Amino acid sequence: MRKSTVLKTVFQFLSLLLCLVLIPAVFAQPEELGGSTTYENRTYEKYTILEQEVIGGDYTVHYIDPTYYSAFIMPGDSETFNVSFRNEGSETLNIAPKVVATPYGYYHNINESWITISPANVSVSPGVKQDFTVVVCVPEDAEIREYNAQVAFTDDIYPDDYIDPIYIHGYPDDYINPQYVNAMYIGISVPVRPKLELQTSYISDIIEAGKEYVYSIKIKNLVEKDVTIDPKVVSYDMYDYSFSEPAFSEDIIEVSAPSTIKAGEITNMIIRIPVPENATGSYNAFIEMNADGKENDGSVPQISLSFTVGKQTSVPYVKTFNTTTAGPITIEISTAIYDTDAPRISPEKKMPNFEVNLKCNSIPINTALVKATESGTVYIQGYSFPIWAMKDGSSYESYNEQYIETYKASGAIGAWELTILPKNTDSFDYSITVGESE
Numbered sequence: 442m443r444k445s446t447v448l449k450t451v452f453q454f455l456s457l458l459l460c461l462v463l464i465p466a467v468f469a470q471p472e473e474l475g476g477s478t479t480y481e482n483r484t485y486e487k488y489t490i491l492e493q494e495v496i497g498g499d500y501t502v503h504y505i506d507p508t509y510y511s512a513f514i515m516p517g518d519s520e521t522f523n524v525s526f527r528n529e530g531s532e533t534l535n536i537a538p539k540v541v542a543t544p545y546g547y548y549h550n551i552n553e554s555w556i557t558i559s560p561a562n563v564s565v566s567p568g569v570k571q572d573f574t575v576v577v578c579v580p581e582d583a584e585i586r587e588y589n590a591q592v593a594f595t596d597d598i599y600p601d602d603y604i605d606p607i608y609i610h611g612y613p614d615d616y617i618n619p620q621y622v623n624a625m626y627i628g629i630s631v632p633v634r635p636k637l638e639l640q641t642s643y644i645s646d647i648i649e650a651g652k653e654y655v656y657s658i659k660i661k662n663l664v665e666k667d668v669t670i671d672p673k674v675v676s677y678d679m680y681d682y683s684f685s686e687p688a689f690s691e692d693i694i695e696v697s698a699p700s701t702i703k704a705g706e707i708t709n710m711i712i713r714i715p716v717p718e719n720a721t722g723s724y725n726a727f728i729e730m731n732a733d734g735k736e737n738d739g740s741v742p743q744i745s746l747s748f749t750v751g752k753q754t755s756v757p758y759v760k761t762f763n764t765t766t767a768g769p770i771t772i773e774i775s776t777a778i779y780d781t782d783a784p785r786i787s788p789e790k791k792m793p794n795f796e797v798n799l800k801c802n803s804i805p806i807n808t809a810l811v812k813a814t815e816s817g818t819v820y821i822q823g824y825s826f827p828i829w830a831m832k833d834g835s836s837y838e839s840y841n842e843q844y845i846e847t848y849k850a851s852g853a854i855g856a857w858e859l860t861i862l863p864k865n866t867d868s869f870d871y872s873i874t875v876g877e878s879e
Contacts, residue, residue, distance in 0.1 A: 500597035501530045503623045504570070511628035517581040524625055526594050527570040534595070537562040538573060541591045542618040543626065551590035551629055555579060558592065579631055585738065588629040593621040633739040636664050636732055637702070643745040644712070646785060647867055650750055653715040655787045658744065660710055662702040671731040672696045672710060674746070688722040688750045696728060716750060724748045749867075757796070757862035760871070764857060768876035770850040772797065772808070774861060776869040778815070778842040793844050793866035802855040808848050817842035852876075 504527035512520045528534050538561075540553035557576045565571045575592065599620040640659035648654050662668050674691040698710035712728070728744040729737065737743070764770075776793045799806045817839045852875060863869050 503529045509626045513630045514579045515634050516583045519578040521576045528565045533566050541593050543589050544620045548587045548589045551588045585633045590627050591624040593624040595623040597622040636740045645747040647749050647751045650720045651718045656712040656784045658710045661707045665704050676726050688720045688724040720750045757860040760859045768852045771874040772848040773872045775845040776866040791865040796862040798860045800858045806850050808850045811849050812847040814845040
């Protein structure tokens with residue numbers, strides 16, 4: 442997950458948490474029932490009052506369901522929801538819902554022109570429940586930010602001494618707005634409309650010094666107009682507090698892509714990395730797309746780059762062990778298979794394998810490879826890559842892939858030495874079983 446996405450998600454979570462903290466102070470309702478439903482890329486939250494309470498003063502707290510509603514709405518889009526009002530008093534009320542500012546001005550107020558409520562005016566008899574339809578239309582030119590508002594069903598407001606001073610200390614008077622007794626809260630998050638979608642948002646690979654690596658990433662234009670791009674590699678130097686030098690400089694990385702992506706078009710971006718002969722260590726950076734020549738407002742994802750310069754070892758791993766029975770020896774060696782769907786096009790990735798030798802009391806023992814196994818978990822509806830970027834439109838994605846080799850040898854009592862020389866992998870697990878294995 443990209444850093445910007447994580448920060449945005451955390452911000453939205455904290456925003457919602459703050460809203461929830463304020464709701465009891467705003468509405469003074471004793472019990473609430475919370476829930477959420479996700480549709481496409483929007484999340485809705487609502488809270489329903491289960492019992493009512495009259496809080497000192499010449500007014501009645503009426504039933505409102507929901508008392509809280511939030512949504513993610515793209516600029517130019519709209520959302521519709523229903524809210525119920527039940528007259529808990531003894532007299533017929535003329536209800537004309539109105540959009541008002543929230544009591545505490547933590548966020549930007551929703552412009553009342555964004556919200557339409559119907560019916561606009563209706564008489565509600567005692568004990569009768571009236572349903573209202575609320576339509577929130579976000580203008581195409583709306584700023585990307587968090588908005589909130591109240592919909593007040595009556596003009597009753599809480600007295601000034603009801604306001605908790607902990608929320609208003611040090612703030613100007615115009616920061617505090619009236620607290621309506623019979624109102625519901627609306628929170629709207631207006632996210633940026635994405636311009637581009639990438640096959641993947643990261644490239645992570647183990648590379649070797651002296652070799653050239655080439656990667657291809659598909660890019661799709663999501664908007665109804667052409668988008669220009671000028672991808673550049675940007676180092677993490679300003680965020681990197683480690684004392685190690687990067688394996689190489691971003692100057693060696695060549696990024697090529699069409700300068701213009703037409704509306705709805707899918708194209709390829711090629712990343713070419715000729716790894717220097719003397720490269721060691723790791724390299725981390727990201728590719729900034731520079732879409733339409735503007736600073737990234739979140740509408741265009743970045744591509745994270747993470748490379749480790751490895752070297753195939755020629756020295757085997759040595760494990761010694763002793764046996765007290767002459768049972769057969771079973772050796773199992775496994776390693777993870779990474780990035781099977783990664784966009785590397787050259788050099789071709791090779792399957793891992795192992796060179797295994799076994800000695801007992803310094804005498805070589807014949808060791809036979811009896812089984813080689815590949816395993817993994819497959820999801821029918823994959824989520825790492827978009828469907829349009831998958832091969833043949835397939836939605837299958839595999840995870841937790843492993844390669845396992847199983848060896849067997851005749852057993853004997855004595856001191857043993859096992860050597861394992863791994864190839865095309867940077868780590869492995871092993872097990873040694875003495876006696877019959879399942």
